[in-house]
Amino acid sequence: MAEPDRPGPPTPRAAAASAAAGCILAGTAAVTIAVLAGPGPGFVGYVSEAGIAGSGHALTYRIGVYALAAGVLLLAAALPPQLRLAAALLGAGSLSTALSGTVTCSVGCPLPPFERATVGDLVHGGASITATGAIVLAMVAVALHRDADRRLRGLAAGAAAVALPLCATVGLAMLLVGRGSLVGVLERVVLAVAVLWGVATAVVLGFRGPPVGLVRTGGAGATGDGDRDPPSSAGVDHRRPPS
Template structure:
């Protein structure tokens, strides 16, 4: 009788999920960056989401990129070990929020209160984007505070959280006090870049741990 195939070890499955997470994150970041840079948007004075406004020639690339980033977060959640259940739950929430932000596009200018009049779609899109980013940042914090997590992953997450948290606070204050403009646009892009770089590094750390 032919020997039955043995199921793949859990470690192999996690490594595969981590590799897929890195691939999706890299592809998604590339597609979104292409849409933002090549599109006719307002540059650094606007939001990244403006590249995905309905009718824009680069909206399909932007939306595909956002969905790929969402898949990267969900796959990274799968790749995390059982000790990091809280972080995995936060990354799952971040992935779902990212997917929602891609499914619900904002109107021209992506207006948000208190300085602009926003539609329901604008509020849903903006709320999903903010919640997704917050979930990823809190996942970094959760990993940092989990003592059973591998030291390289804890150190990586601690550094990323230490840089991202004050920047997120600055974005929130700028949106409330200044509104849409260069300051918010630059800060938003820096925060998103940190989240993407952390996602790539975390996937590499989880998928290829040091022996």
């Protein structure tokens, strides 16, 4: 007689996914507070300007960035084993995010070719660009993997379809136009897409059901992999020849 399935303790991957969603949301909230409450230039400047040393909200910004880095790393740990490339890209994105929070930029976060940048500005800018690029490439890796869950592939495909052209536009704008409202707005949109994808993916991974075909049964002859015993031939008269 089949027994009703009872919810067991969450698997390590599901627990990592839940923690990833919490860290990403908390980190996004902290960075948003630092950006909105700080005396930054609004949409004309970069998000990173909220973490400039000496700013009244630099600590809040750094805490938020580190929480985001932890969330991305936990998301990498929560991915299924077959998505090793995506997990590696998320791991690289997590390390780059943490580096961007550790090495802050100077006032205005200047970057070439239109502004004179310090070594710290170059390190911070390079880490931020690498983090964003790695996360977007992770979306592509999930979307193109045939063995990935259909929901994960759909989320990744939609996010990548939005993020890829935006990233290309940001890169061209930084080279051709420089710091301004165009880059500032597009940067925030790209970051919002990455956050939404990370949280949505973590939610899907955290609430996935048991593997298909896993049936819990009781009694003799029951198997744990969903196999059923062959139908019994009791009651069949084997002495009667076939007609």
